[in-house]
Amino acid sequence: MKKKNLGIRLKKYWPFYIMALPGLIYFFINCYIPMSGLILAFEKYSVSGGIFGSKKIGLQNFKFLFSNADAWIMTRNTLLYNLTFIVLGLVISITTAFLLHELKSNLSRKVYQTVILFPSLLSVIIVSYLVNAILAGDTGFINNHILIPLGLEPISFYSEKKWWPFILTFVHFWQMTGTSCILYLANISAIDTSLYEAASIDGAGRLQSFFKITIPCIIPTIVTLTILAVGKIFNSDFGLFYQVPMNSGAIIDVTQTIDTYVYRGLLNTSNLGMTAAAGFYQSVVGFCLVFFTNMLVKKISKENAMF
């Protein structure tokens, strides 16, 4: 009985399966086949053996990977940059959203928002050009128009490590503040204005109502976004860490993340196993993080959970 029922239903719904098919095939090829390729992490890859036929060597690749300082450096960098982005990002995007919301003039709000959002339209390559125009040793703005006129030594940024944590953090916020403050702005705008009126009748100042009304009202969003960001803490923006420092070898200690390590490893196929192991490490730890953080989100606000 049930089987026949299913048959009838399938007959009725076949056009939908046809419509879904291109997308499903794409997901299968683009996402699911590569998942099976994770097996490369346990193999000594050879061209003749291919992905599935190469010799299995167990955890050898991981042993090599973690016996090496690279693994520690890239993990440290990925985590520290992401933590900085999360913590500073909260302060910067909430403050920006609050300032935009407090503006009396709708027109100026729109203008500022358009300007701040603009960098998110630019590709990492263009951003690298902008950074280069400012930092370049010979033609850069800082050396030519700030340091030399002040009688200071020019700095060759692309070979000095100590600047890059700040530069990369600045570039990240330069490009992302516009997009990350949008959700907070939408949230702050949705707060019932009578709360503020009541507070101001009771004599609360602007700062007081910010901390006692605005912040508590957007706490669910803050928590959700933060947890989701923690879930992605093992990933990094490849372009920001590879392209913006112009792939400079001298500063690799502070710019190497897991993503750049994997790409650099891919250029050198003799070591494919270790690169695959690094990729496996990122995928699996990343998955666990997303999974657990999502469970947390689900407990706090159901509608923001992914599954």
Place this chain on the structure above:
Amino acid sequence: MVRKDLGFQTICHLVLIIMSVLVLFPIALLFISSMSPESDIIKYGYSLVPKSFDFTAYKYIFKEGSVFHSYFITIIVTFTGTIVSILITTMLSYTLTVKELPGRGILSFLVLFTMLFSGGLVPSYMMWTTLFHIKNTIWALLVPNMLCNAFHIMITRSFFQNNIPPAILESARIDGMNEFGIFFKMVLPLSTPIIATIGFMKALMYWNDWTNSLYYITDKNLVGIQALLNNMLTNVKYLAQSMDASSVATDVANIPSLSMRLAIAVVGMIPMIILYPFFQKYYMKGLTVGAVKG
């Protein structure tokens, strides 16, 4: 009270003006330097107040075929990619809204799971190059990681669920319209806001993509505008070196490489700057939803 408020408004404006200046400063530097003579850039560095204006760099771009060629590649890829991915994304999302569809739960899960777990770069690279042989083909710019993603499926699906009343679909079915007709003649026309949203995001993705080119393209004929800029970033003389002696009537040695790559960067930004005002509303909407789900 009024006075205090004025003070606060001033502070708001002041902070936001400082932020806007920080945002605009490097962009202005790029624009202005692209219009400066090469010799000034070498002598004085990139500057906001140029000693003189000079459009040689732009003239070279118009004379030099390979810049046009890259531009053309990027336009074709962006256009085709955006259209195809809108189609694939809306069709799959629409299917996932049909409540009684057998297997709907499994299909949704398969789409969603790709957001949680991925094979990463190494297996993808191996698959695309050894199984599908897309190295140095136009497919490499269109397909890997670009055509369709779970996040766009999710925002499109929730748009359909909230904005397409099932009653009109039902009445169309009763009138004897088939499912394809309903989708293309009724659902899509009602969905222009979401099509604009994901369309703009897709176009932006394709226009700005340089990674696929980095991974899969070595052929000079398939270098798009971002890839061209990337090559020129690491090697200022890339363009001069890549010109054939035969095709150039110009003096290769005198190409203003420094200002020219800035001019190409400017030209590379312009299409998105033009589209941005029209799509800003949709873009912001997509970002608001995307901040949580993405």
